[in-house]
Amino acid sequence: MVKSWMVIGGITLLLALLIGSLTPRQGAQWFRRLQRPKWLTFEKLIPLIWTTVFVCGAWSAVLVWEQAPGTPQTWALMAGYFLLELVTLAYNPAMLMTRSLRVGTGVGAAGFGLGLVLTGLVWPVSRTAALLLVPYLLWSPIGTYTTWAMGQLNPTDL
Numbered sequence: 001m002v003k004s005w006m007v008i009g010g011i012t013l014l015l016a017l018l019i020g021s022l023t024p025r026q027g028a029q030w031f032r033r034l035q036r037p038k039w040l041t042f043e044k045l046i047p048l049i050w051t052t053v054f055v056c057g058a059w060s061a062v063l064v065w066e067q068a069p070g071t072p073q074t075w076a077l078m079a080g081y082f083l084l085e086l087v088t089l090a091y092n093p094a095m096l097m098t099r100s101l102r103v104g105t106g107v108g109a110a111g112f113g114l115g116l117v118l119t120g121l122v123w124p125v126s127r128t129a130a131l132l133l134v135p136y137l138l139w140s141p142i143g144t145y146t147t148w149a150m151g152q153l154n155p156t157d158l
Helices: 004-020 025-032 043-067 072-098 101-122 127-131 134-153
Strands: none
Touching (some): 004 043, 004 072, 043 134, 072 101, 072 134, 101 127
């Protein structure tokens, strides 16, 4: 029997691979040449941080699914998790395709807003699942602020 964590984890990984493949090479080169804030000393840790955030988000979705599998409310929440992952993963391709830090900041802010709404909707279903979304709510604004700060250092790339 296929377990819910296998399906949710598989969808999470598949989306990450599919959307990650949309990253244009020229956009990545553009991003690498941008100036960074002096306080951005943790850039090498960002992939590990995002991996942790996505694992927590997927586990949150598993807990919600297992509360009431297949109900309309649960499917609606799964759609919310799916949308949040899509918006979060869209950050890189959208910013790199447009070569615009303003676009990256906007996508990051939209993700944070969606994360807040989803956390509020999940709270009554499972407080543990809602708490597993807290790493997203903590990290997303840091990433968004970092992108905004890079825009201040690279005004021609807004």
